[in-house]
Amino acid sequence: MPNIAITIKTEEKIGVLDDITNIISAYDINISYAHLFIEKNDLGSINLELENPGNIGSLIKDILALDSVKSVEKHGALEDIYGKRIIIFGGGAQVSQVAMGAITEADRHNIRGERISIDTIPLVGEDEISEAVEALSRLPRVSALVLAGSLMGGEIAKAVANVKTEHDLIIISLNMPGGITKIADLVVSDPIQAGVMAVMAIADTAIFDIKKLKENKF
Amino acid sequence: MPNIAITIKTEEKIGVLDDITNIISAYDINISYAHLFIEKNDLGSINLELENPGNIGSLIKDILALDSVKSVEKHGALEDIYGKRIIIFGGGAQVSQVAMGAITEADRHNIRGERISIDTIPLVGEDEISEAVEALSRLPRVSALVLAGSLMGGEIAKAVANVKTEHDLIIISLNMPGGITKIADLVVSDPIQAGVMAVMAIADTAIFDIKKLKENKF
Numbered sequence: 027m028p029n030i031a032i033t034i035k036t037e038e039k040i041g042v043l044d045d046i047t048n049i050i051s052a053y054d055i056n057i058s059y060a061h062l063f064i065e066k067n068d069l070g071s072i073n074l075e076l077e078n079p080g081n082i083g084s085l086i087k088d089i090l091a092l093d094s095v096k097s098v099e100k101h102g103a104l105e106d107i108y109g110k111r112i113i114i115f116g117g118g119a120q121v122s123q124v125a126m127g128a129i130t131e132a133d134r135h136n137i138r139g140e141r142i143s144i145d146t147i148p149l150v151g152e153d154e155i156s157e158a159v160e161a162l163s164r165l166p167r168v169s170a171l172v173l174a175g176s177l178m179g180g181e182i183a184k185a186v187a188n189v190k191t192e193h194d195l196i197i198i199s200l201n202m203p204g205g206i207t208k209i210a211d212l213v214v215s216d217p218i219q220a221g222v223m224a225v226m227a228i229a230d231t232a233i234f235d236i237k238k239l240k241e242n243k244f
Numbered sequence: 245m246p247n248i249a250i251t252i253k254t255e256e257k258i259g260v261l262d263d264i265t266n267i268i269s270a271y272d273i274n275i276s277y278a279h280l281f282i283e284k285n286d287l288g289s290i291n292l293e294l295e296n297p298g299n300i301g302s303l304i305k306d307i308l309a310l311d312s313v314k315s316v317e318k319h320g321a322l323e324d325i326y327g328k329r330i331i332i333f334g335g336g337a338q339v340s341q342v343a344m345g346a347i348t349e350a351d352r353h354n355i356r357g358e359r360i361s362i363d364t365i366p367l368v369g370e371d372e373i374s375e376a377v378e379a380l381s382r383l384p385r386v387s388a389l390v391l392a393g394s395l396m397g398g399e400i401a402k403a404v405a406n407v408k409t410e411h412d413l414i415i416i417s418l419n420m421p422g423g424i425t426k427i428a429d430l431v432v433s434d435p436i437q438a439g440v441m442a443v444m445a446i447a448d449t450a451i452f453d454i455k456k457l458k459e460n461k462f
Contacts, residue, residue, distance in 0.1 A: 040272055043275055044262075044269035058280060059278075066409070066412060104382065108379070118348055119348075125344070129366055133335065134336070145364070147361040161322060166281065
């Protein structure tokens, strides 16, 4: 059974999420993603993804019965729409070149029915990048991280090692000075190729298993 | 007061989110973002962002007192780490060129202390792109959407109009056939410039207000 996503429109009111999780919990259904915000029209929008919920007709009816709930709408999960995410961190010139390689390669896979997203933030500084790496563990659907800079080690390498203990994440680094190349799964000199290989490494439509490579530096 | 993010590690167990929202609701604190997943080690990770929670020492103590909770950690909000997001949808060659313009420009702003992310998915097809546009309303921190294709209208234009009623979102379109250019805030012929202008339009460190422009086609 696939995951199902629902959007619940509510009156803006503290506690309404609690009312809703009460109901979902009673159905023994797991919530795998939630996102809440206030719309321009002051309605609250609560977006939930439910794991293998089966027939949710009666669940939706129970949620609609709450006083503060205006509507409930069902749609596909974000995983099915935006797919796996490759995240790119690093300095300007290189981060855009890695992105170009990755986007061009993702286009070739997505046109055959896959869904791969390429998400970037240009960032410099050991503290800034290591904080961004740590926070990856709070983002959904991340499959690979590409580090696109000219000097990375220290706290950044520590943060990468830390994230790897919690997540199955492929780490690709440009070839550069600093400890990051010691702990990356793959080290690539050409930024375009680094982006292409990141997509190849996570794509279902590619025959490329980085665990089977005899060397990891190109 | 800034938002505060907490990560709660729990035993994997349906209903634990409900126990936690019960407690937060009792403190009259609003949850603006939530993300949940199971780690490699089978612990559950619940990531919450709390709106202006004030001193949360006693809230954290109450959450820690739950049987299924292993740890609670406090950190900065994703807004402060990854900042505003520009989302780019469209076909390969153009989507990567828009991204290159946007990433290069975002690098220039981020180096002065801003945080702007550039997130892309290469996608073709009216159904596919309109579904991706609709789903934007379920993503956090989206400030601008750039449509990078050569023919977009119909359902895509409808989806864009729909998302605009719910969110304050700047819409930039490449110059192309199809109804999308009629409802975009800005129509740009050069994909690099479209990416640069998307960043200028949302950046705090730029003097560029698209609402003040006398024409919207370049």
